[in-house]
Structure formats: C-alpha cells, structure tokens
Amino acid sequence: AIPTITTVFLADEGKREVYQRLCAKFFGRDFTVTTYVYQPPCCGAELAIEAWAVSGDTVRVSRQGPNLMTVAYNGLRWVYCGGVLPTTTSTDVYDQSLNAFGEMAQLLAKWGVDFENVVRTWLYLGDIVGDVGPKQRYKELNRGRTDFFQGIRFGQSLLMPGVERGAYPASTGIGMGGKGLAMSCMALLTRRPDVFLLPLENPGQTPAYEYGTSYSPQSPKFSRAMAVILGNYFTVWVSGTASIVDSETRYIDDAAKQTEQTIDNIERLIAEDNFLQHGVPGTGATLADLSKIRVYVKRSEDYLACRAVCERRFGNIPAVYAVADVCRPDLLVEIEGVAFAKRHVTS
Numbered sequence: 522a523i524p525t526i527t528t529v530f531l532a533d534e535g536k537r538e539v540y541q542r543l544c545a546k547f548f549g550r551d552f553t554v555t556t557y558v559y560q561p562p563c564c565g566a567e568l569a570i571e572a573w574a575v576s577g578d579t580v581r582v583s584r585q586g587p588n589l590m591t592v593a594y595n596g597l598r599w600v601y602c603g604g605v606l607p608t609t610t611s612t613d614v615y616d617q618s619l620n621a622f623g624e625m626a627q628l629l630a631k632w633g634v635d636f637e638n639v640v641r642t643w644l645y646l647g648d649i650v651g652d653v654g655p656k657q658r659y660k661e662l663n664r665g666r667t668d669f670f671q672g673i674r675f676g677q678s679l680l681m682p683g684v685e686r687g688a689y690p691a692s693t694g695i696g697m698g699g700k701g702l703a704m705s706c707m708a709l710l711t712r713r714p715d716v717f718l719l720p721l722e723n724p725g726q727t728p729a730y731e732y733g734t735s736y737s738p739q740s741p742k743f744s745r746a747m748a749v750i751l752g753n754y755f756t757v758w759v760s761g762t763a764s765i766v767d768s769e770t771r772y773i774d775d776a777a778k779q780t781e782q783t784i785d786n787i788e789r790l791i792a793e794d795n796f797l798q799h800g801v802p803g804t805g806a807t808l809a810d811l812s813k814i815r816v817y818v819k820r821s822e823d824y825l826a827c828r829a830v831c832e833r834r835f836g837n838i839p840a841v842y843a844v845a846d847v848c849r850p851d852l853l854v855e856i857e858g859v860a861f862a863k864r865h866v867t868s
C-alpha cells in the first residue's frame with residue numbers, strides 16, 4: 522500500500538519539528554501530505570498518527586509539493602490538500618480564515634482544481650471558544666468561511682439532480698492548542714456518468730447553515746455529510762457530529778450521554794431511510810460501515826466513558842481519540858468518520 526495522508530495529533534506544539542523529522546524518516550521520500558494538529562491524544566501518548574494508504578494495480582498516486590496529493594483510479598481523481606496555514610501576518614481570525622481558504626484554493630487551482638470540487642473540509646482553530654460575543658473566534662471563522670464560500674457553486678455537474686440548497690462540503694470545525702489555524706480539504710473530480718454527490722442533512726438536526734444567529738451571526742456553512750455515489754457503491758464523509766438535536770445541545774455535562782446522542786445522530790444521518798428522504802433509494806450505511814473515526818473529547822477525564830460508548834456502538838474500528846475544544850462551550854464530544862458500502866439497487 523502507498524501511504525497518502527497523515528494527520529498527526531500532538532500533545533506538545535513545541536515538538537512539531539522533532540516529529541516532522543521522525544515522519545520524514547519513517548515515510549521516506551514519498552512523504553505523505555501531513556497536517557499537524559495540536560490535540561493531545563486522550564491515552565496520554567505524545568502523539569497519535571492517523572495514516573491513510575491506498576493500494577491496487579490501477580491506482581496512481583502523485584504528490585504535488587508538501588500540501589497536495591492526488592489519488593487516481595477507476596476514472597476518479599481525489600485531490601487532497603492538507604496542512605495549510607494562513608500566510609497573513611494578521612492575528613485576526615476572520616482575516617486568517619479568508620486567507621487560509623484562499624491558500625487552499627490557490628494550491629488546488631495550480632493543479633487545475635476548482636474549489637467548487639471540494640467535498641470535505643477540516644478546520645482546526647486554536648482557542649476556538651475564546652473571546653466572547655459576536656467576536657468569538659469560532660464565529661469569526663464562520664464569517665470568513667461564509668464570505669469565502671459566497672458565489673461558489675459546490676458540486677456543479679456532479680450534484681445529484683434535484684439538490685437545490687446547501688451543497689456545502691462536509692466539515693469538521695474543532696479546537697486545538699495554541700492560537701493558530703490549520704485547514705485541509707478533499708476534492709473530487711471525475712467524468713464518470715455514474716458518480717453523484719449527495720449532500721445529506723439530518724432530519725433530527727437543524728441544518729448548520731440554518732442555525733439561528735445566536736450561535737453565530739454568519740451560520741456555519743457545511744453539510745452534515747457528503748455522500749458520493751459511485752455506481753453500485755458509495756462513500757459518505759460524515760462531518761464532525763455532536764450532541765445536538767434541532768439546534769440545541771442535549772445532555773449538558775454528561776459526556777457518556779452526549780456520546781450516545783452523537784452516535785444516534787450519525788446512525789440516522791447515514792441510514793437508508795435518510796438517503797430515501799433525500800431521493801436516493803437502495804443506499805444506506807450502518808455504524809459498522811464506518812472505516813475509521815475520530816473522536817474529539819473536550820475534557821480528558823471523559824475519555825474512558827466516551828470510549829466505552831464508542832466501542833460498544835461502533836465495534837472495533839480504527840479510531841483516534843484526541844482532546845480538543847468543541848466550538849460550543851457546552852459540547853463535550855464531537856465525532857467524524859467516513860463510511861463505505863455497497864448499494865443494493867442498480868440504477
């Protein structure tokens with residue numbers, strides 16, 4: 522298998538260079554696109570590595586510099602852009618956010634990829650719940666994203682016919698140590714006629730892009746999940762998901778119950794019933810179809826309780842547990858993942 526993408530979760534931001542050298546040595550000259558995130562692994566380790574790899578005779582992997590990587594097979598081209606930091610000297614989160622999105626767009630554009638092809642984003646913000654009122658850092662991130670996304674028509678020709686609103690990428694918005702901002706994203710290009718994008722919302726949750734202004738004056742522009750229908754198969758990028766019903770946090774101060782609610786939300790989001798409600802029959806995933814997850818835990822003392830629930834519900838799938846602030850002060854857990862499954866109708 523060829524290693525492609527790594528995300529390194531670090532307990533100590535000061536040691537980034539040390540791990541950078543270690544990773545370069547381990548992965549060799551075909552070094553993966555790496556995003557360093559300052560989120561201590563829950564188990565107490567100095568670092569955790571989430572590593573993706575791909576194999577297959579027809580797969581072509583190419584790397585275009587330290588931040589961009591392309592994986593092509595079966596008429597699909599996945600383009601991953603990672604470890605992107607703002608280049609502006611401004612410490613303003615709005616400026617940094619616009620700038621980092623712009624950096625990703627420029628990197629993609631250099632290789633002929635338009636930002637409208639992005640299906641998944643990851644946004645890591647230091648001190649995400651810091652500051653108060655309309656200038657809260659997460660709200661400023663949302664303002665930057667809203668302005669940057671203005672006029673971008675996500676999905677374009679790949680969108681499932683009938684999708685009319687909110688074709689935003691799936692996303693994770695999460696805290697990390699320090700005061701910085703880091704981003705990554707995944708785009709998909711194909712001319713295959715049997716490939717469609719289906720942005721999914723959760724019937725039990727208000728779409729994030731329709732949250733009331735009390736949460737953020739400019740709403741978070743992301744979809745709960747982005748499904749990619751690939752002929753008789755499909756993959757679902759599940760956004761960071763939390764214990765939110767409608768638009769309210771459920772189970773304040775109870776990490777185990779928040780974890781259950783979060784997993785209930787994911788289960789319902791990817792279920793066949795929900796695909797059907799979105800107009801696509803014969804397509805649905807279960808928790809067992811998730812091939813890897815990340816569990817962000819706000820308070821390290823909740824780790825074991827949270828992990829027990831995850832292991833009972835997800836079974837033994839690859840998982841990274843890291844300590845990170847979730848964007849609302851009362852949210853204790855956020856979980857993201859990616860599922861892959863076979864459809865049971867042919868169309």
Ligand code: 3EB
Pocket residue numbers: 644692693694695729741742743760761762763765848855
């Ligand atoms: C929520 O449901 C929880 O701002 O991109 C989850 C996933 C959350 C992504 C984002 C925020 C984001 O609102 C927070």
